[in-house]
């Protein structure tokens with residue numbers, strides 16, 4: 001990313017904590033076997049992501065859509081949520097003119113596909129309209145023009161394919177469709193003197209959320225006919241569709257995850273959700289040694305209590321190679337003096353799988369010392385060797401940590417060690433802290 005963007009990237013999702021631009025995680029974390037079922041849609045669907053705002057209500061200099069979450073801009077998460085949906089043909093991201101280069105950099109850096117970047121306007125409606133116009137641009141192949149346009153605030157990163165499908169199908173049938181959620185607070189009207197005028201019966205009202213969907217002609221006509229006041233002060237596309245295209249939107253209750261990042265607290269909440277989705281599972285590689293398999297089995301039980309799921313495999317050959325593409329956390333259990341070369345081989349495999357482009361991967365080397373081979377070599381691995389390997393891995397967005405535990409015949413001692421390894425492992429995976437990279441922690 002260009003230097004002049006560095007200032008722009010100075011705000012992390014937690015303004016009190018420095019950003020680590022070297023690690024670029026994100027997105028639809030979780031094992032690929034958790035991916036949504038494939039759906040078939042027999043009409044072209046495109047997306048407009050309005051991202052042209054300044055995010056004033058966060059109180060940060062960096063607009064919230066460009067705020068970093070573990071080093072990766074929020075908007076990249078949202079784009080990823082749409083580009084992984086096979087039946088979406090194109091995504092138009094609408095940003096302020098001064099952010100066009102930054103947005104182009106982000107698209108290139110994270111190898112986003114299907115994305116076009118167009119300039120926004122002074123209000124959200126003007127930005128959305130620019131996006132809609134870009135989809136129907138004269139001169140583009142007619143095939144590009146979508147039947148349905150999904151409109152979704154770029155600062156609502158947690159959207160699932162199932163709900164997008166419901167909105168798209170309803171929009172195709174009805175001409176317009178929108179997400180709604182129950183109101184949390186009661187809506188009241190105030191007098192000009194700041195007193196209560198009246199309150200609305202909450203059960204009769206809903207919060208209008210995103211995504212929304214429209215047939216192209218409905219939303220295009222609505223924006224063609226709406227007033228300057230609509231453009232300047234309006235916040236509701238469904239209203240424009242009703243008033244100017246005579247199309248009454250189908251309203252569909254969405255999941256609570258559709259919330260919009262608006263205030264600073266929302267940034268921390270979003271990062272916590274992303275970290276949570278990245279840390280639900282891990283792949284334990286035992287190398288096939290009996291001691292490592294025993295430890296892995298004990299770990300599997302211990303982390304189960306910490307809401308983590310461990311898959312235990314001997315190596316990454318054959319079908320097990322699939323774990324390189326569906327997990328974000330790897331635990332290499334080693335009892336032999338060649339443990340560093342085992343880790344180096346794993347790091348090479350992970351780099352080739354290119355998963356680290358979107359997520360900071362975690363690799364934890366668990367050294368079982370006091371075992372036959374290690375004791376024969378007379379020493380565990382030199383801590384400096386792990387630090388060197390970890391420094392190189394971090395440049396590739398892989399966070400390498402070490403944990404050492406001692407084989408013990410004392411059952412209670414052994415169980416305490418295993419429990420400590422489970423707790424340390426869970427914390428390292430959840431926090432993905434660059435600060436502990438290369439450390440050889442003692443369990």
Ligand SMILES: Nc1ccn([C@@H]2O[C@H](COP(=O)(O)OP(=O)(O)OP(=O)(O)O)[C@@H](O)[C@H]2O)c(=O)n1
Pocket residue numbers: 049050051052053054055056057058063065094120121122123124125127128153154155260261262
């Ligand atoms: N001129 C604008 C204003 C807003 N948006 C986008 O519309 C979405 C929802 O708007 P909101 O949450 O209000 O974002 P901001 O306007 O940036 O926030 P604020 O009102 O706090 O400045 C955001 O993705 C925002 O980037 C836009 O594309 N163009």
Ligand SMILES: O=P(O)(O)OC[C@@H](O)[C@@H](O)[C@@H](O)CO
Pocket residue numbers: 124153208209210235236237260262
């Ligand atoms: O009003 P803001 O600009 O904060 O956000 C836009 C929201 O109003 C909009 O996303 C939904 O209410 C659905 O229209």
